[in-house]
Amino acid sequence: MIFQPEKSLQSQFEEDFFYYDPLDEAFHSLMFFYRCTPKTFTPLPSHLVDDGEVTNPRWVELDELELGDFQNNNKILVNMFG
Numbered sequence: 001m002i003f004q005p006e007k008s009l010q011s012q013f014e015e016d017f018f019y020y021d022p023l024d025e026a027f028h029s030l031m032f033f034y035r036c037t038p039k040t041f042t043p044l045p046s047h048l049v050d051d052g053e054v055t056n057p058r059w060v061e062l063d064e065l066e067l068g069d070f071q072n073n074n075k076i077l078v079n080m081f082g
Contacts, residue, residue, distance in 0.1 A: 012076045
């Protein structure tokens, strides 16, 4: 899917430290969140999604999402899109 930044670019920055159990490694993360608009709302067919962590990605309505639906930094995302 191709994304295009909004004309009035809205961004947030967050620093995080976390441990990723499958690799038995700790990480330092510098995260930049940008509000973007997709050029298309048609997702790729599931068999073309090349991501080892995600299965069957789909669009959802923003008002259906809750804080618990996000892994980390949920307050930043809810504030940007809520």
